[in-house]
Amino acid sequence: MTTAHDSDSWTAAVRRRLDLGRLLPLGGAADGTWLAERAAAAELRGAAAAVPGTVLGAVRLSPADPGTVEKSLVPPPPSALPPGQLRIEAEFGERFTDMTDAPLPVVADRLRAVLFACATKRLGLRIAEIDLRVTALLDPAAEPSAEAAGAAGPVQPAGPAGPFELWAATPEGEPALTAASVPGVACLTRTLGNAVTGSPGHVRIELATAAGHRPLEVARVVRKRVAARVPGGPSVGVLITAVNVTP
Known part of the structure; x- marks a missing residue:
């Protein structure tokens, strides 16, 4: 049974996803990074x-x-x-x-x-x-x-309709803690769900990058470090939901 609270949560999640706009590829096919x-x-x-x-x-x-x-x-x-x-x-x-x-x-x-x-x-x-x-x-x-x-x-996040809410996430677990420690990561985010999502052999990290750091370079370091720290060396994808963020 779907409750009113469940419906509200689902609607809010859909709205957050739509607010991101298209998820744009950063770099090339091997870079595994997307930008809202x-x-x-x-x-x-x-x-x-x-x-x-x-x-x-x-x-x-x-x-x-x-x-x-x-x-x-x-x-x-x-x-x-x-x-x-x-x-x-x-x-x-x-x-x-x-x-x-x-x-x-x-x-x-x-x-x-x-x-x-x-x-x-x-x-x-x-x-x-x-x-x-x-x-x-x-x-x-x-x-x-x-x-x-x-x-x-340096600015707080802003979109076509002005400033938007940044859904920051508290790092929990090895992949999240590793990603959050990379210079240039302002915070992990949870716009699409959890900051870290996984499937067999793959981990996706959602984050915002800090002012003064090039998003693609930050993502490359995140992918390398997470792959090295997580058992099995999974492939790692990064979704950047905000850039130029002042922590």
């Missing part, structure tokens, strides 16, 4: 703030060519995208302060370069193309909303 689209969008929005007068709106990441995706060498999280190159689709608004401002194509090129650098160098995503669409010419006197503008530098 929500976290990637927050970082891209923060990076876009470096382009003067530009306000990034909706952001979506998807496979650049579904026909050329790769097979992950470790079991992926449920409904995760397979490894491969991605496409960024984003909307943005631009403020014009005077007639000497750069033309929109120039602004778009600047924004595209900033987003590409953030996605590839800071996060570790493989980006094939970036499609930008201008949706508004904004009043120079208007202040951008917190949801549209995002924030640069």
Whole structure:
């Protein structure tokens, strides 16, 4: 029999999963790491703030060519995208302060370069193309909303709808304690369920990375250390639900 409490818990779990957005592959097929689209969008929005007068709106990441995706060498999280190159689709608004401002194509090129650098160098995503669409010419006197503008530098998690709740988990057991001790791990998280889930020969770790650390590099160390410490040397997958988190 399903109780009202069970129903509420199930609904909350589904909502948390949907809030993550797509689970994006970091690195290549051998890296066994995925990043929540929500976290990637927050970082891209923060990076876009470096382009003067530009306000990034909706952001979506998807496979650049579904026909050329790769097979992950470790079991992926449920409904995760397979490894491969991605496409960024984003909307943005631009403020014009005077007639000497750069033309929109120039602004778009600047924004595209900033987003590409953030996605590839800071996060570790493989980006094939970036499609930008201008949706508004904004009043120079208007202040951008917190949801549209995002924030640069170390921040608490933020998504398309603003700050979101980080479901931190207390490390319990060898895999969790090992993962939590890796430099750059802000905390373990439990958005999809337990912070550590296992199946025969495989362990998945869910975590958030700290400010100043590249998520893909942190995940690589986590995978190596957990595989070495857990009996049987299982394959290890990592799901990163938030980045740039200040502990």
